[in-house]
Amino acid sequence: MSVQKTGLYAALLIFIVASPFVFPTFGVQLGTLWLMIIVAMTWDMTGGQMGYNSLGNIFFYGTGMYVAALISIALVYDVGEYTGASGGGRYDFTDAQYFTGFVLGTIGAGIFCALSAFVIGYVTFGLRGPYFAIGTLGVAIAAGELVSNWDWVGGGQGITLPVYPGDLDEGKIFIYFAYAITGVLLFIFLNWLYKTRFGAAINAIRDDEEKAEAMGVHTMRYKLVTWAMSAFFIGVAGGISAFQLISFEPLESAYQTINLGIFMVVCVLLGGKGTLWGPIIGAILFQIFKEVTWNYFLGWQWVALGALIVVTVVYFQDGLMGWLRTTRPEWFGLTVDERDDDAPQTAAAAGEGAK
Amino acid sequence: MSIIDVSNVSKSYGGVKANSDVSISVEKGGITGLIGPNGSGKTTLFNSIVGYHPIDSGSIKYEGQEISQMQVPEIARLGLLRTFQQTRIYGAMNCVENMLISLPHRKMSLLDTLKRNTAEDRERAEHLLEFVGLYEKRNLRSGSLSFGQQKLLEFAMALMNEPTVLLLDEPTAGINPTLINGLIDRLKRANSEFGITLFIIEHNMRVIMNMADTIYCLAHGELLAAGSSEEIQNDQRVIDAYLGAH
Numbered sequence: 001m002s003v004q005k006t007g008l009y010a011a012l013l014i015f016i017v018a019s020p021f022v023f024p025t026f027g028v029q030l031g032t033l034w035l036m037i038i039v040a041m042t043w044d045m046t047g048g049q050m051g052y053n054s055l056g057n058i059f060f061y062g063t064g065m066y067v068a069a070l071i072s073i074a075l076v077y078d079v080g081e082y083t084g085a086s087g088g089g090r091y092d093f094t095d096a097q098y099f100t101g102f103v104l105g106t107i108g109a110g111i112f113c114a115l116s117a118f119v120i121g122y123v124t125f126g127l128r129g130p131y132f133a134i135g136t137l138g139v140a141i142a143a144g145e146l147v148s149n150w151d152w153v154g155g156g157q158g159i160t161l162p163v164y165p166g167d168l169d170e171g172k173i174f175i176y177f178a179y180a181i182t183g184v185l186l187f188i189f190l191n192w193l194y195k196t197r198f199g200a201a202i203n204a205i206r207d208d209e210e211k212a213e214a215m216g217v218h219t220m221r222y223k224l225v226t227w228a229m230s231a232f233f234i235g236v237a238g239g240i241s242a243f244q245l246i247s248f249e250p251l252e253s254a255y256q257t258i259n260l261g262i263f264m265v266v267c268v269l270l271g272g273k274g275t276l277w278g279p280i281i282g283a284i285l286f287q288i289f290k291e292v293t294w295n296y297f298l299g300w301q302w303v304a305l306g307a308l309i310v311v312t313v314v315y316f317q318d319g320l321m322g323w324l325r326t327t328r329p330e331w332f333g334l335t336v337d338e339r340d341d342d343a344p345q346t347a348a349a350a351g352e353g354a355k
Numbered sequence: 356m357s358i359i360d361v362s363n364v365s366k367s368y369g370g371v372k373a374n375s376d377v378s379i380s381v382e383k384g385g386i387t388g389l390i391g392p393n394g395s396g397k398t399t400l401f402n403s404i405v406g407y408h409p410i411d412s413g414s415i416k417y418e419g420q421e422i423s424q425m426q427v428p429e430i431a432r433l434g435l436l437r438t439f440q441q442t443r444i445y446g447a448m449n450c451v452e453n454m455l456i457s458l459p460h461r462k463m464s465l466l467d468t469l470k471r472n473t474a475e476d477r478e479r480a481e482h483l484l485e486f487v488g489l490y491e492k493r494n495l496r497s498g499s500l501s502f503g504q505q506k507l508l509e510f511a512m513a514l515m516n517e518p519t520v521l522l523l524d525e526p527t528a529g530i531n532p533t534l535i536n537g538l539i540d541r542l543k544r545a546n547s548e549f550g551i552t553l554f555i556i557e558h559n560m561r562v563i564m565n566m567a568d569t570i571y572c573l574a575h576g577e578l579l580a581a582g583s584s585e586e587i588q589n590d591q592r593v594i595d596a597y598l599g600a601h
Contacts, residue, residue, distance in 0.1 A: 193469075195471055196468065196469050196470060196471055197455070197456075197458065197460075197463070197467070197468040197469070197470060197471070197472060198465075198468040198469050200452060200455055200456040200472075201456060201460065201468060203445070203447075203448065203452075203456070204445055204456045206447075207445035207446060207447050207448065208443050208444070208445055208446075210427075210443070211439075211443040211444070211445070212456075213427045213428045213431065214405065214427060214428075214431055214436070214437060214439075214443075215431060215436065215456075215457055215460070215512070215516055216428060216431035216432040216436070216459065216460055216461040216516065217428070217456075217460045218428065218460060219428060221465065222468075225465070274447075
């Protein structure tokens, strides 16, 4: 790694660690920003890098929330009784129980989501293009409906989790760092993964899956593994979300197909599909846009958001990174090689000129 | 010894009989040609061999193993590779990336794929790009190359994959005539130096007569003639088929 790059990463890391203390009033927004970054980066794994545009990734977010909540409850109480009381009974969690539940819950959520990605992927990866998008959307909608009718997990009422055992601001910082650590780990993971042969193989699937098959690439295997890795991180983020929201219900907060389920796609489109930084930049831009419109144009915020989506899709399809790639190709190393043996040629030409 | 044995294969699309009762065999380590007028069923036969569609009847064996029921990726993983008439490359990647993704994944476990490409892989990719004359363009987006150059790139990618048999669908179509001699030379070298068995569909008679040990001629989906290039060149039925007397 070059000196500049190391410096950039170090500066970023300091900013990430310092920001919740420097901007304490934005604690919740900063946590949510990390959530957007994580879901955008994970969406881009299949949508941008592999060419499979899923509209159902919100399934893993919602499922992650539920699995994390259920694990943390089940470690201490009977789940049926707990949800049956729907927050009415008296269920105390000690500090140790809260943190054990948090850690095991979020990791368990990730693992469960990764496994379910294998199962769902096995069925849906037979679909291509828009059919895959609609098929996965169907899975997410169906899951939301199923969960909202399942009393053992709280039905339409959802689940209420214990609050953070400390003061409120400390809780916000705790959630912020839980997201931030997940996000940084995801970034490091993807930065490595996209440079491996595996990364090249999923790019090949995006560019021409039939060709990849004809070249003997294990397309199904790579598709499943990619989606499972993506689902793991969304599941973890969903788990953290459950502890951030404390109380959540299935259709509006867990399996929120039209909010977060679409937002993650818009973030990636804004920043640029199929790049490492695009989803991150897109998520930041999107989050700023969203906060500004929700604060200053209340009542018109959905119109503004709709306009943003239309403008992005119609005029700005490749996003910010894609635009830079076409206007500044040399920044991305797209150059004609000035071959070494050009040197004698120019020397010869110069010699001729001298005559 | 033959490596591909096609016996009595028939394939029809609705009422059109694209192949009827075709039997051919491809010699291991040799260069076999497949010619025939447009629409005679050459590409259909290729597609049947590599598993793009099920055949109606007959049998296709690769190294003695029946492959007519197998899927495209399974057959490709046996080392039986094809290039496309309309080239297929990964247009958004540069040439070197196109080459590196063509490393033989059939020889890799999932853990192997989680490694980066080695310096040797890169060197081999560049060497093969040099071999087909694309070295200078190696860092350009492959989609921006001309059709002929994309064809050469696809050929280089196929070599990178270390196939046992390579099925080439019209390798010289769309290539600048001045480059064709060079391409013939490279195909021959791929056969002699890398030991790759070649099975080639070709319209350019000069090319195929120059290279192939054995030539099969299809017309109207049926096998019309088979033999050495002299035998085919002097076969009245082949001449008639090409001139439209059939």
